[in-house]
Amino acid sequence: MSTSGGAAAGAADERRTLVRSIAAAAVLGTAAVVWGVAAQSRVLIFDGVFVLLGIVLSALSLVASREASSGPTARFPFGKRAVTPLAIAVQGAALLGTLLFAAADAVAIIVGGGSDVAAGTVVAYGLLTMTCSFAVGRWLGRGATGSDLVAAEVAQWRAGTVLSLVYAVGAALALLLSRWALDAVVRYVDPGLVLLACLVLAPIPLRLLRDAGLELLEAAPPEPVRAALADAVARARAEFALPEPFVRATKLGERLYVEIDFVVAEGTWDVEGEDRVRRSLIGALEELGYELWANVELTTDPALAR
Structure with missing residues (x-):
């Protein structure tokens, strides 16, 4: 026996929330890439690319939400609910791949002797994006609270809040080091922050992959x-x-x-x-x-x- 409960009623809220996440990510991601290119900061460019990648993944979630709520058909008599954990698994794999690439690039820069960084710019960027990410996460968290796809989006924005704080603190440390004439150490701050960011973010794709895998394997519910x-x-x-x-x-x-x-x-x-x-x-x-x-x-x- 099949009953819809509150799932059908929340589908529209779920899609509206995902659209809001896409819009917010487009603004912040574009600003980060432009700012990073202007300041020649890899950590800002990395953050911007990571956020813009989130747009593609949010769009995937939006498609998954529409397909999952489309209902049974002759070809899919049980509907397409499996699209939801499948989309979350793709999100996790894409995010993990991005982190591995960024970490490898940061290691290569460190081995090559580091790079210059505009520490003051990174501090300002970190504080601004921390505030924006926290606000967007709270805003999205009020909509479609029972949705796994929205929960994945909110988790990413909350991680972004922590990540921006890491950027700000790390860059502030670089400013202190430069005052103590430790410029040789400062050259490693930018790639070091990228590596630290990868470590902070790593649990997110791993958790997404684990949870999606359990659902696809028909594990017991939460x-x-x-x-x-x-x-x-x-x-x-x-x-x-x-x-x-x-x-x-x-x-x-x-x-x-x-x-x-x-x-x-x-x-x-x-x-x-x-x-x-x-x-x-x-x-x-x-x-x-x-x-x-x-x-x-x-x-x-x-x-x-x-």
Whole structure:
């Protein structure tokens, strides 16, 4: 049995939020690249390219959101909910590849003797983008709060806030070093900040890849969902005096698949009674806000429940 819950209602909010993220990234990314070229700072150029790459990935999320909510068709009778974790996996792979390339470039610069950096410019840039990233993250976080795609976007903006703070602190340290006539050390600050940025950002693509991989492999849903499912089953058992059931569940994007099988004694239940159990469990699970695909069965044959 399939029920839409709140998933369909939130699809439009999800897409609006993604469009807002794209617009904000376009402004900040373009400004960073232009500023980085003018200041001849690799760390600013890296940050701008990273943000602009986020536009491509946000556009991918937007397409995934539209496809995932398009509904079943003759060719895709179960819909395209798998598009959501697939898009998140592509995001993670692309971000990880960008970080590896930037880290390799920074190492090459360090080996080559470093590079000059306009530390004052980087401090100003870091403080400005830290403020903007924090504001955008808070703004996006208010929309489509149950969306995995929006959560991925907000995580990137929050990481950007921390990253900008790292830039500002690192560049401020470079200013202090230059005052102490340690210019030879200052030459390594710019590529050093790039490496530090890569380390700060590395958990994001790794987490995206892990979470998307678990969903695509049909792993158990997150702990809050499992807890809500266990609570719903416990209430149904208490209400209808049912035995411990066999429970299976997995989450795919905004869809939650649940299978609950009770083994009962022969002659104790009819179809009408089974329907009451179904309505009780499905009603409780719909409150989670996912598109719910639930199968609730009562059987006298344990082999059919396993």
